[in-house]
Amino acid sequence: MAELQLREAIRAAMVEEMDRDEDIFLMGEEVAEYNGAYKVSEGMRERYGERRVIDTPISENGFAGLGLGAAMNGLRPIIEFMTWNFAFVAIDQIINNAAKIRYMSGGQFSFPIVFRGPNGAAGQLAATHNTSVEALYSCFPGLKVISISNPDDAKGLLKSAIRDDDPVVFLESEFMYGMRGEVSEAEDYTIPIGKARIAREGDAVTIIGHNKSYWRALEAADMLAKDGYAAEVIDPRTIRPFDWDTVIHSVKKTNRCVIVDESNPFASVASEVAFQIQARAFDDLDAPVHRVTAKDTPAPYAKSLIEYYMPSAEDVYHACRQVMYLN
Amino acid sequence: MPIAIEMPKLTDTMEEGILVEWSVEEGDKVSAGDVIALVETDKATMDVEAYDDGVLLKKVANTGDALPLGGLIAVLGDAGEDIAELLKEYQSNGVDSSSTPDSSNEAPPAVVQAATHQPAASPQESSSTNGRTKASPLAKRMATDHGLKLVDVMGSGPSGRIIKRDIQAEIDRTHVLKPSLPSPQVPVSAERGYESIRISSMRKTIARRLAESKDTSPHFYLNADVDVGALIAQRQTVNEYLEKSSGFKVSFNDFITKACASGLIMHPDVNVTYASEDGVIHRYNYVDVGIAVAIDDGLVTPVVRDAHLKSVSTIGLEIQALATRARDKQLDLSEMEGSTFTTSNLGMFGIESFTAIINPPNACILAIGSIRDVPVVEDGAVVAGKRMKLTLSCDHRVVDGAVGARFMSTLKELLENPVSLLL
Numbered sequence: 001m002a003e004l005q006l007r008e009a010i011r012a013a014m015v016e017e018m019d020r021d022e023d024i025f026l027m028g029e030e031v032a033e034y035n036g037a038y039k040v041s042e043g044m045r046e047r048y049g050e051r052r053v054i055d056t057p058i059s060e061n062g063f064a065g066l067g068l069g070a071a072m073n074g075l076r077p078i079i080e081f082m083t084w085n086f087a088f089v090a091i092d093q094i095i096n097n098a099a100k101i102r103y104m105s106g107g108q109f110s111f112p113i114v115f116r117g118p119n120g121a122a123g124q125l126a127a128t129h130n131t132s133v134e135a136l137y138s139c140f141p142g143l144k145v146i147s148i149s150n151p152d153d154a155k156g157l158l159k160s161a162i163r164d165d166d167p168v169v170f171l172e173s174e175f176m177y178g179m180r181g182e183v184s185e186a187e188d189y190t191i192p193i194g195k196a197r198i199a200r201e202g203d204a205v206t207i208i209g210h211n212k213s214y215w216r217a218l219e220a221a222d223m224l225a226k227d228g229y230a231a232e233v234i235d236p237r238t239i240r241p242f243d244w245d246t247v248i249h250s251v252k253k254t255n256r257c258v259i260v261d262e263s264n265p266f267a268s269v270a271s272e273v274a275f276q277i278q279a280r281a282f283d284d285l286d287a288p289v290h291r292v293t294a295k296d297t298p299a300p301y302a303k304s305l306i307e308y309y310m311p312s313a314e315d316v317y318h319a320c321r322q323v324m325y326l327n
Numbered sequence: 328m329p330i331a332i333e334m335p336k337l338t339d340t341m342e343e344g345i346l347v348e349w350s351v352e353e354g355d356k357v358s359a360g361d362v363i364a365l366v367e368t369d370k371a372t373m374d375v376e377a378y379d380d381g382v383l384l385k386k387v388a389n390t391g392d393a394l395p396l397g398g399l400i401a402v403l404g405d406a407g408e409d410i411a412e413l414l415k416e417y418q419s420n421g422v423d424s425s426s427t428p429d430s431s432n433e434a435p436p437a438v439v440q441a442a443t444h445q446p447a448a449s450p451q452e453s454s455s456t457n458g459r460t461k462a463s464p465l466a467k468r469m470a471t472d473h474g475l476k477l478v479d480v481m482g483s484g485p486s487g488r489i490i491k492r493d494i495q496a497e498i499d500r501t502h503v504l505k506p507s508l509p510s511p512q513v514p515v516s517a518e519r520g521y522e523s524i525r526i527s528s529m530r531k532t533i534a535r536r537l538a539e540s541k542d543t544s545p546h547f548y549l550n551a552d553v554d555v556g557a558l559i560a561q562r563q564t565v566n567e568y569l570e571k572s573s574g575f576k577v578s579f580n581d582f583i584t585k586a587c588a589s590g591l592i593m594h595p596d597v598n599v600t601y602a603s604e605d606g607v608i609h610r611y612n613y614v615d616v617g618i619a620v621a622i623d624d625g626l627v628t629p630v631v632r633d634a635h636l637k638s639v640s641t642i643g644l645e646i647q648a649l650a651t652r653a654r655d656k657q658l659d660l661s662e663m664e665g666s667t668f669t670t671s672n673l674g675m676f677g678i679e680s681f682t683a684i685i686n687p688p689n690a691c692i693l694a695i696g697s698i699r700d701v702p703v704v705e706d707g708a709v710v711a712g713k714r715m716k717l718t719l720s721c722d723h724r725v726v727d728g729a730v731g732a733r734f735m736s737t738l739k740e741l742l743e744n745p746v747s748l749l750l
Binding site (some may be wrong): 065215282283284285287325 | 463464465466467468484485490491492672
């Protein structure tokens with residue numbers, strides 16, 4: 001095992017894959033000359049040259065479409081969005097072309113493309129730069145959606161995403177790029193898309209959290225452990241396809257569930273997970289499924305407000321105690 | 328004018344109904360034909376429907392209450408209407424849900440107590456608001472699995488919701504009272520005493536009908552010991568084929584049911600009912616066989632229709648489906664009515680033979696014992712044989728000894744030559 005920052009783990013995945021396959025290239029704003037806005041692609045321009053690590057103008061709709069055209073013609077692009085907030089101007093390319101053309105062309109065209117970049121809130125960036133997009137992209141059959149919480153998963157899943165013949169939306173986090181963690185050094189290390197990870201086993205309550213929310217789930221589990229309760233913490237890792245079996249199996253054991261999701265609550269990933277749990281494990285539920293999400297407003301700017309706006313470990317802890325009937 | 332919704336007569340034999348569940352809440356708009364509540368009768372759980380449009384003004388009865396026919400369940404009317412007078416009327420008539428059913432002299436004190444309207448700090452009240460027992464889905468499932476009634480459990484969740492730990496506590500408590508394995512050791516902690524178990528509607532029905540049967544129909548009994556060696560071989564052959572083709576197996580009981588049906592067609596004088604009030608005996612040209620099925624808190628007799636026209640495997644599949652539905656309490660009333668003959672099988676418990684009480688209005692019932700290994704004399708030598716004892720209970724008002732005996736003789740012949748049942 002090697003200890004890497006999240007940004008280094010993502011870079012390692014891209015480098016290993018680009019070494020292996022010449023059809024893979026990286027394209028986005030500031031990825032080449034500047035070594036990446038968050039230094040994810042540091043040194044890659046030097047390693048692969050400007051033909052395979054390409055700076056773009058500020059034109060997300062343009063370079064997302066360019067990537068799709070390249071993918072249709074046999075290349076395997078990695079498109080970096082500086083943040084997913086900027087991808088809204090490219091959304092037609094992702095939703096109407098990437099997600100649907102394989103279906104509409106009867107399988108004649110596939111899109112081995114990865115769209116990646118940081119997702120969700122990142123502090124005092126105000127409403128337009130604090131959006132969580134996983135529920136949005138998960139609405140559209142044809143896209144795979146991965147949201148990672150740690151360096152090891154980032155490397156293993158990004159390699160799988162690059163090798164996948166379908167378009168993958170790969171969600172990272174500004175807050176986590178500097179996070180260090182053990183990363184497998186196994187040769188050709190990949191993690192299958194669609195497999196959740198049981199981060200901690202327990203029988204008192206199931207807590208589900210992805211990306212940053214995973215860490216809030218884990219912190220709440222620590223607080224519950226001090227009270228003498230073992231919470232089971234699940235990181236779904238892949239939002240689409242979702243690993244229902246792991247979640248349902250866990251809920252059947254614990255009989256209660258709290259979902260942590262930093263998106264706005266309406267029609268969020270938490271909504272869908274809660275629906276599936278009540279449909280598939282109704283007779284095993286001892287309490288209504290609870291969720292902890294961002295507040296139902298645009299993200300505020302003020303420091304005190306954004307802290308209040310985001311789900312906290314305390315919020316998760318209290319939600320757990322509520323479904324455990326301990327309050 | 329407010330409209331009273333009274334306990335309706337949902338079955339022919341019903342004398343009272345237990346309110347199981349509300350389907351509407353106070354203040355809800357109700358249209359004629361809407362289901363107001365579920366009521367457990369002596370035979371099945373059935374819907375009570377509204378006959379008028381309006382708003383449900385008051386739930387007068389509580390879930391768990393036993394109400395006599397005509398007992399006041401709820402009041403319907405226009406929103407805000409005064410219902411005091413109507414309530415008073417029912418109270419003075421003594422037929423509201425809190426009164427003792429005056430048509431019956433068997434009202435046990437427990438039922439009356441459960442039906443009182445005084446709010447009391449009892450477990451029954453705490454988890455019920457507006458007469459509905461709140462429980463988590465898991466708690467409901469656990470209660471069903473362990474045969475517990477939710478109304479007996481105190482809920483500790485929000486608004487008295489019954490949750491997993493409440494059921495677990497109840498299971499632990501009852502487990503102490505009733506050890507699952509018979510043990511010669513008396514639990515030291517248990518005090519001497521007895522439990523009062525409320526008599527269910529089904530238990531009342533069983534008690535009434537069977538007492539009536541023994542009181543009014545003079546029973547006599549005919550025994551036959553049937554050589555089932557050929558039947559065992561026949562069943563094995565049939566099942567080897569069936570298992571390959573469908574994965575399903577037929578039981579001895581399926582063969583016996585078929586044999587009864589064939590025998591009854593040949594002896595229609597056994598396939599009768601005594602309709603004394605009309606001064607006639609009904610002799611049927613079809614055979615509907617009731618099958619006694621033991622369920623958690625009693626027994627029911629679902630009916631295989633036209634058994635004389637059906638193959639052994641069809642009968643087997645039907646009995647299997649009916650028995651499953653009976654155990655899940657899913658049977659409709661119509662599926663338990665109208666048998667012309669009934670069988671009861673206790674062979675699986677190792678019972679060698681027994682006499683059964685006739686299931687009115689049938690004239691006869693067949694009691695089936697276990698298959699035994701017995702020494703038999705064949706051609707002067709003792710050899711191993713397989714025997715099964717059948718006992719026919721007959722109502723002597725309609726079936727005489729020789730008539731019953733001829734039927735039993737045919738039944739024995741059919742079962743000893745089981746290929747006849749496959750033709």
